[in-house]
Amino acid sequence: MNTGDASIQEESFPFAQEGYALMASAFEVYGELGGGLAKDIYQEAMEHELGLRGISFNVNHEMSVFYKGEELKKRYTPDLLVSGGIIVGIQSTSALTSEDFAQHMNYMRVSCQSVGYLINFGPIHKVEWKRIILREFIDKE
Secondary structure: OOOOOOOOOHHHOOOHHHHHHHHHHHHHHHHHHOOOOOHHHHHHHHHHHHHHOOOOEEOOOOEEEEEOOEEEEEEEOOOEEEOOOEEEEEEOOOOOOHHHHHHHHHHHHHOOOOEEEEEEOOOOOOOEEEEEEOHHHHHHO
């Protein structure tokens, strides 16, 4: 599921090529490990694969959170921050829920980030993923 204005060409979204590289890494990890393992295993494998591919990423990168335009003291720490602007949430559950999607989108919104990926390695037969584009923050990057 992609959010945003369908009239915009996909390649014009920020981090389009970086997103393709991110998902190629996720598919490689899934191909090697399969589904159903613990989230921490996929997290570490993704870090390893991104490093092998020369894709920049941060782990435990604290991001500012805003309320009514004011920065809060509390910080949001995504699973991965890829290429300096893609918020990545990693899961290992039987299926992504609408609540998972809404939570990830809200984290993106309060940290003013336009691109996010929610990647679920839990299903046995396929990697499940959602790309989220928050158009309201595209011009701010």
